[in-house]
Amino acid sequence: MPELPEVETVRQGLRTWVTGRRIETVEVRHPRAIRRHAPGASHFAAMLAGRTVLDVRRRGKYLWLPLDSGDAVLGHLGMSGQLLMQPPGTPDEPHLRVRFVFADGGPELRFVDQRTFGGLTVSEGGAELPAEIAHIARDPMDPEFSDADFVAALRRRRTEVKRALLDQTLISGVGNIYADEALWRARLHGARPTDALTRPAALRLLGHVRDVLAAATKQGGTSFDALYVNVNGESGYFDRSLSAYGREGLPCHRCGTPIRREAFMNRSSFSCPRCQPRPRIPARG
DNA sequence: CGCAGGCCCTGGTAGC
DNA sequence: TGCTACCAGGGCCTGC
Incomplete structure (x- = not known):
């Protein structure tokens, strides 16, 4: 994790x-x-x-x-x-x-x-x-990360937005937890097609990715068990701040609707059914 | 070339 | 109680 x-x-x-x-x-x-x-x-x-x-x-x-x-x-x-x-x-x-x-x-x-x-x-x-690791994209905390290049590359993709967030050659550092958190903040369902995102929507999503990564870093990361610890063996505290990941059945922090869990890419995805409706038109594969 | 899916791996836990 | 099945999932690899 x-x-x-x-x-x-x-x-x-x-x-x-x-x-x-x-x-x-x-x-x-x-x-x-x-x-x-x-x-x-x-x-x-x-x-x-x-x-x-x-x-x-x-x-x-x-x-x-x-x-x-x-x-x-x-x-x-x-x-x-x-x-x-x-x-x-x-x-x-x-x-x-x-x-x-x-x-x-x-x-x-x-x-x-x-x-x-x-x-x-x-x-x-x-x-x-x-x-x-030269083929890995810069991460969004890198001063040389280009927001404009990322948005352009994202919108050229013919895939789903969560898949794109997890693709380390497009943007690095995002895994299942923070992808779900950023999508929740952006009110986007992970199955939304990347090529249908407007530039402003893609920029907003990137902003949320950056915000959630920064907030989690400030708290020493997210720990669910003893598997993630810092070099001194201590856990992070960001799990208390999660809004989507791992919250199946718990009320959405925005609207109170129970958070849903869906199978996605052979793993679990968590989202709010009301704030993040499934797209009517799925991404082309 | 771009994208999707399978595989690797082990401890904890749910279920019977 | 003890067994089995399942789950967590990032990155590499293969195949379409």
């Missing part, structure tokens, strides 16, 4: 803990966690030993740690990935996948991931922007 606000919260925490520190050793505990690193675990560890972490950066839901070698550790939390700082000697977490030990003997960085949808890789020469 980590989307942009959760990943940004992790980035901010991580940055204060690892910037300027030299990696001594890296231990890969589960091969699936580095499956995107084709040369394998020993190569992964060898490329990191002795390197100093310069920063922690993010685009959309991806994080990367630029290194003094010009390479970067690139990571995605998937559904359940956590990056935790732990004092050496702390008992291993049940789903510990990768451990970073630092030369200063201070807190370790641990990648813990129950469902193993997340993973780490070393991006060669990827300190500035890993080539592996």
